[in-house]
Amino acid sequence: MSEIASSNPVPVPADFIRDIVTTHVAEKRYPQIITRFPPEPNGYLHIGHAKSICLNFGIAREYQGRCNLRMDDTNPAKEDLEYVESIQEDVRWLIRGWADHCLGLKAQGTGPIDEVIGGRTDYRMEAVMAADGVEREPFFASDYFEQIHRYAVQLIRLGKAYICDLSPADTEHYRGSPDRPGTDSPFRTRSVEENLALFARMTAGEFPDGARTLRAKIDMSSPNIWLRDPVLYRIRHVEHHHTGARWCVYPLYDFAHCLSDYLEGITHSICTLEFEVHRPLYDWILQALTLPRPLPHQYEFARLNLGYTLISKRKLMALVKEGLVSGWDDPRLPTLSGMRRRGVRPEALREFARSIGVTKYNALTDVAVLEKAIRDDLNRYATRRLAVLRPIKVVLTNLGETETVELTAVNNPEDPASGTRTIQLTREVWIEQDDFMEVAPPKYFRLRPGGEVRLKYACIIRCDDVVKDAAGRITELHCTAQFDTRTGGTNAAKKVKGTIHWVSASLGIPAEVRLYDRLFTEEEPEKDGRDFKSVLNPGSLSVVFGFIEPSLSGANLGENFQFERLGYFCLDSDNSATKRVFNRTITLKDAWAKESVKV
RNA sequence: UGGCCGAUGGUGUAAGGGUAGCACAGGGGUCUUUGAAGCCCCUAGUCAUGGUUCGAAUCCAUGUCGGCCAGCCA
Numbered sequence: 001m002s003e004i005a006s007s008n009p010v011p012v013p014a015d016f017i018r019d020i021v022t023t024h025v026a027e028k029r030y031p032q033i034i035t036r037f038p039p040e041p042n043g044y045l046h047i048g049h050a051k052s053i054c055l056n057f058g059i060a061r062e063y064q065g066r067c068n069l070r071m072d073d074t075n076p077a078k079e080d081l082e083y084v085e086s087i088q089e090d091v092r093w094l095i096r097g098w099a100d101h102c103l104g105l106k107a108q109g110t111g112p113i114d115e116v117i118g119g120r121t122d123y124r125m126e127a128v129m130a131a132d133g134v135e136r137e138p139f140f141a142s143d144y145f146e147q148i149h150r151y152a153v154q155l156i157r158l159g160k161a162y163i164c165d166l167s168p169a170d171t172e173h174y175r176g177s178p179d180r181p182g183t184d185s186p187f188r189t190r191s192v193e194e195n196l197a198l199f200a201r202m203t204a205g206e207f208p209d210g211a212r213t214l215r216a217k218i219d220m221s222s223p224n225i226w227l228r229d230p231v232l233y234r235i236r237h238v239e240h241h242h243t244g245a246r247w248c249v250y251p252l253y254d255f256a257h258c259l260s261d262y263l264e265g266i267t268h269s270i271c272t273l274e275f276e277v278h279r280p281l282y283d284w285i286l287q288a289l290t291l292p293r294p295l296p297h298q299y300e301f302a303r304l305n306l307g308y309t310l311i312s313k314r315k316l317m318a319l320v321k322e323g324l325v326s327g328w329d330d331p332r333l334p335t336l337s338g339m340r341r342r343g344v345r346p347e348a349l350r351e352f353a354r355s356i357g358v359t360k361y362n363a364l365t366d367v368a369v370l371e372k373a374i375r376d377d378l379n380r381y382a383t384r385r386l387a388v389l390r391p392i393k394v395v396l397t398n399l400g401e402t403e404t405v406e407l408t409a410v411n412n413p414e415d416p417a418s419g420t421r422t423i424q425l426t427r428e429v430w431i432e433q434d435d436f437m438e439v440a441p442p443k444y445f446r447l448r449p450g451g452e453v454r455l456k457y458a459c460i461i462r463c464d465d466v467v468k469d470a471a472g473r474i475t476e477l478h479c480t481a482q483f484d485t486r487t488g489g490t491n492a493a494k495k496v497k498g499t500i501h502w503v504s505a506s507l508g509i510p511a512e513v514r515l516y517d518r519l520f521t522e523e524e525p526e527k528d529g530r531d532f533k534s535v536l537n538p539g540s541l542s543v544v545f546g547f548i549e550p551s552l553s554g555a556n557l558g559e560n561f562q563f564e565r566l567g568y569f570c571l572d573s574d575n576s577a578t579k580r581v582f583n584r585t586i587t588l589k590d591a592w593a594k595e596s597v598k599v
Numbered sequence: 600u601g602g603c604c605g606a607u608g609g610u611g612u613a614a615g616g617g618u619a620g621c622a623c624a625g626g627g628g629u630c631u632u633u634g635a636a637g638c639c640c641c642u643a644g645u646c647a648u649g650g651u652u653c654g655a656a657u658c659c660a661u662g663u664c665g666g667c668c669a670g671c672c673a
Contacts, residue, residue, distance in 0.1 A: 014613085015612095038673095039673095040672085040673050042672090042673080072673065074672095074673080075672060075673070077672090078672070078673085167671095168670085168671055171670095171671070172669075172670085175669060176669075177601085177669050178601050178602065178668065178669060179600060179601040179602090179669095180601080180669095181601090182669090209671085210671065212671095213671055215671095222602090223601050223602040223603085224601095224602060224603075224668080225601095225602085225668055225669050226668075226669095228669085231670085231671050233671085234671035235671080236671085250671095252670090252671070252672080252673090253672070253673050254673095257673085273604070273605090273666075273667065274666090274667055274668080274673095275667095275673090276603065276604060276667070276668090277602080277603055277604090277667065277668045278668090279603095280603095300604085302605090302666090307610090313673095355611085355612085355622065355623080356611065356612080357611075357612050357613085359605090359611090359612075360604065360605060361604095361605060361606070361611090361612090361666095362604090362605070362606095362665075362666050362667090363610080363611060363612090364610075364611085365610075365611060365623095366609090366610045366611070366623065366624065368610085368623060368624060369610080369611070369622080369623055369624090371623095372622090372623060372624090375635090375636090376636095379635075379636060380636095384633080410632095413633085413636080414636075443634095445634065446634090454632055455632090456632060456633070457632070458632090459632095460632095485632095487632080492632090495632090496632090497634090498634080499631085499632045499633065499634090500633090501633075562633085562635085564633050564635085565633045565634085565635070566633090567635095588633075588634095588635045588636090589634090589635060589636090590634075590635085591634045591635085592634045593634090594634095595634075
């Protein structure tokens with residue numbers, strides 16, 4: 001099956017970042033291209049992260065480089081082990097069969113090693129690839145706390161950082177505003193010795209949370225706020241999920257990130273646009289330390305915005321915490337775990353990422369692009385099966401109660417190698433309620449009183465009688481089967497306008513099927529500052545009980561099916577031996593739905 | 600009213616001085632034992648105004664519009 005996917009030549013993407021990397025490769029600027037994907041373990045990964053993962057791992061694989069998976073875990077108050085685990089699972093899932101060989105991890109439990117360069121002790125974090133056969137784990141920024149702390153001491157010695165006693169509120173006041181310069185902290189001129197002593201006491205836990213900070217000494221009047229003596233270290237008497245109680249001072253993102261990149265030998269540190277204004281600080285820190293090895297550089301691209309979708313860990317967290325969805329892996333969520341549960345394959349997500357490109361323009365991507373990628377992937381890959389979601393009974397009056405007709409059905413017309421299976425036609429079958437209309441419009445190709453339609457893989461039937469109950473509701477349709485129109489039959493070539501799917505009423509298996517629609521009724525849920533909770537789609541989940549063909553009793557978690565004429569489906573994790581539960585990944589395109597609304 | 604970044608069909612994205620191309624969406628047709636898929640065709644665009652140039656989407660200037668930045672979050 002994977003041969004199908006790989007037999008289609010995948011165009012190598014080009015974008016402004018890859019252009020830069022291509023130039024650097026041509027210049028032989030680096031021995032190897034090393035990128036990184038550095039999520040903070042404070043939530044689950046979503047489709048926005050998928051764009052970043054595809055970019056970073058994509059570059060790594062295109063240039064025979066490596067992409068380090070790193071937990072950017074410098075804020076213990078918000079982070080959790082649950083997230084570091086889900087992140088690993090999601091990343092591995094997304095790059096599976098594509099960039100596994102580029103996944104940079106480190107040997108279990110290791111940290112940076114000392115390295116003396118030019119008489120000066122520096123530090124380096126080594127990656128270990130899968131081929132090396134050792135137990136591995138992701139990188140953790142928190143594994144570098146010791147080294148980062150030493151770099152902070154160096155900065156103090158250089159007179160480029162100081163301990164500030166300003167309260168958080170005062171720090172804010174002194175910072176000024178975008179159009180008004182800040183004011184120097186009264187603690188800015190402390191001696192190196194005093195700063196060193198104070199930093200040591202901070203680190204030793206002598207001061208309460210928020211009492212003091214370590215700040216870079218840059219320029220309080222800089223038009224760039226992030227150069228106005230940014231805070232580098234803060235006091236937090238909190239246990240860390242990875243380092244335990246070892247520290248009570250934690251570096252901030254700006255200080256930890258550039259140094260983590262440096263320690264790992266990252267060549268291209270790719271992040272989203274909102275960090276653009278941080279880049280001068282990123283460069284300042286690395287340059288201030290006059291580090292002996294090549295410095296990483298930061299490049300920024302626009303984060304993903306998707307129609308009818310909320311992409312923000314914080315807001316997804318709100319949906320989860322408030323019980324508006326069933327969990328981080330609710331199939332309606334754009335989380336990787338949610339989409340995986342829904343039946344989206346990593347191939348589709350990768351194709352989506354490729355097709356939207358990488359730019360610095362803050363775009364709103366049409367959700368149809370995602371849907372197209374999912375359908376294209378599943379069309380090629382998914383096994384075809386028959387299922388009826390909203391059943392109505394058809395009695396084939398010319399077939400005996402115990403008679404069955406054996407038929408051959410194609411498993412996937414897009415993939416001849418997938419072969420065929422045998423299905424049984426019986427006297428009573430289920431068809432879709434939508435596939436019969438008592439009073440049908442002219443362009444309706446399906447079953448109507450006196451009309452003919454083909455039962456997929458079987459034969460043409462004619463509707464002779466519509467049977468109703470006392471209340472006038474249709475209970476069943478009496479039809480005659482034209483067996484000579486079967487495949488290979490004497491009248492097989494007979495044409496009718498419509499072909500519909502069906503499931504044997506006596507052999508079919510009942511199943512619960514969960515149908516998903518977009519979570520929001522508005523393309524931009526938060527447009528004009530509106531609360532996204534006010535535009536939740538009440539119909540985003542509907543549950544139906546239908547019948548599936550017998551072979552589906554052998555379905556496994558992780559397999560994708562096309563229920564013919566309906567859409568793509570997969571087993572849900574709620575499935576059990578006694579209760580079949582399927583998710584609809586996405587519908588098939590429905591030309592009739594468009595046609596039928598035309599007057 | 601500070602700084603940084605951006606602007607190409609409805610939506611995205613190419614073209615980086617030389618014919619504005621591709622995808623999605625939309626429309627039409629064809630095929631069809633999935634009203635799917637496939638195949639064919641169509642619709643539709645360089646934010647504005649100046650300037651440089653034989654020639655500008657591309658370079659320059661100004662303007663307009665949009666995004667980001669004032670966490671001891673990332």
